[in-house]
Amino acid sequence: MSLLESVGDFRGLYGLSEAELQKLCAELRKNIIDVTLENGGHLSSSLGTVELTVALLRVFNPDADKIIFDVGHQSYAYKLLTKRLDRFATLRRKGGLAGFPRMDESPYDFFTTGHSSTSISAAMGYAKARDLMGEGHEVVAVIGDGALLNGVSFEALNSLASIKSKVIIILNDNKMSINPRVGGMASHLAKLAVNPTYKKLKDYIKTQCTNMKNGENINSSLSKIKMKLKSLLLPTNVFEELNISYWGPFNGHNIAEMEEVFRLARHYDESLLIHVMTQKGKGCPQAEAFPSFFHGIGPKTKIDAATQAAAGTAASWSGEMARVLCDMAREDPRLAVCTAAMKDGTKLENFAKAHPQRFFDTGIAEEHMLIYAAGLAAAGMRPVICIYSTFLQRAADQVMHDICLPKLPVLLGIAVAIFSLARLMTYLLVNHPIAIWSFFFGLIVASALLVARQIGRWDWRTLLAFVIGAVAAWWITVATPAETPNDWWFVMLSGAIAICAMILPGISGAFILLLLGKYQYIMHAVGEFNIPVIVVFVIGAAAGIISFSHLLSWLLKHWHDVTVAVLMGFMVGSLNKVWPWKETVETYLDSHGVAQPLVQTNIAPGTFEQLTGQPSLLIQAILLGIVGFMAIYGIELAARIIVKKQEE
16 A cells, blocks of 8 residues: 555645655655546646645645635645545546536535636635634635736735735745745744744734834834845845735745744734745656646646657647748738747747747736737737637637727637537548438438428429529539639639538538639638738628628518528538438549549449448438438427427
8 A cells, every 4th residue: 555545635644754755745746647647637737736735734724724726737736635536547537536626526625716816816705704704714825926927816915905814825936936035044034924922022012112102103113124124134025015924935845844834824813925936847857847848738648748749840720820920920020929828838939939029928917918919909010819718718808898899900819629629520521421421411301391391382483492492502512613713802702602601501611612713722821821812701701691691681581482492492402412422523632632522423322332342331321310300300399399488
């Protein structure tokens, strides 16, 4: 049995020797490394807080005291020591432990965290509630140096003194040093500040001054003298300017030193900030050497992956975007790039090196970054913002109010999950084409029948409209690409037609672009970040969808049955495109140089087996077609039930 297993949880920490504590920390790190490399997660930050967590749990009892981790990047050791050791292997798996603190996961997770910089505010709420309810436990907020720079944290710090409720803030600094004078004097003065004898002397002087004539002035003068003497030895910092006691910095990997400081903090009667210095990736040489790479890793990551990535040239969406931005910046001196502590994640290292004067990393300050970019744009620059979609949520107000309403030219490069869906559909169409096309076939048949219900009266006009729609859709599915001009008006027209084609089942906008001879041209423009062509195409698409929507609305109002019949015809005609069994007659090369079907003919399942030597999967196709058919009717039935309940 390992020492960690014998300890069990935080209650088993109290009787351990110094040597046993060091062994325990090594076992904690091994567990974190093994599970994180397998499941993914935040490795380097969690490795850096192992000793800090152990010291915390030897001084503060989470059965009573409240320990709130900011974000949760540094909470893995805490999870292991708060009765989740047996489940730690399920970290970040479906149904397993979350990668962040969650109140519904454990009674020892006192605040659910997602975005950073919330811990101090939440701790202040806990502390005030404690005082109002007459309780006596401690409230501790553990926050990293990056999260501290966010405006939410500073708003909390600014109001901390006013609530008159004690909060212990532990600043885990693994990157910057607020006070560069690290040494014996700093440690000595920090400990002196909470020494019981010193506290009694300070309170005695204050009491005596209160009872003396002009005592208030004397006490004020003594306080000023104390601050002057202190400033000679240690420079003042922002926390003391906010009337928050500042202790440190201390060695965040020295358990004994941190324990001593934490115990002194328990006896302090005011809010304070304890500054501890840690090393990201502590105990893992690869994570120490590449802390940014191992900050957040995916499942099945190899321990030497950082070295391979540094030497490799693996392509990615972010990397290609960064390359294009570098090229554009050489041509346009107005282009600038902003990110919020995501330089490595957005692959902007090369841009930062090539154009350091036009690269801005604001840290974890998304709201500021958006307004800063708006200011750049208003002054004539062309800022590009590179940010994860989840982090952009914090700046939604700035996007709308400070960028969109004033119509400022700010480009948002947002990493979103839509690519995951695109990859899924690509995988299904490549690996299971018969199954997926059969499902679509059933969907379209059911949709066409439901649309037919909307036709009030069938006569020669509606029948003719149906035939015209079916013939038009069928012709589109069998037509071959044309040679067309690259003039701006035709690019705009292509965008308008392609976007409108998206409403036609079985017909994609990309397919329409192929027919118009513009697929390769538009894909090349996107790959080369040809802004004029892209802008013209987007304008055409916007104009097309707006115009088409107005036209369709007018047609439905004045020619309802005829319009619906045409749409039904389009659906029926498009079935030619989604027939599961096809023979490829002609191919084309896509933007990656891969041959793709261009002209195909429909064939019978038996013929498909003879030509390809592959099974037709007829039974599977029929079943999936039925599933697709029933899915549409299931949705329609559910909609009717919901509407009926709302009417009642």
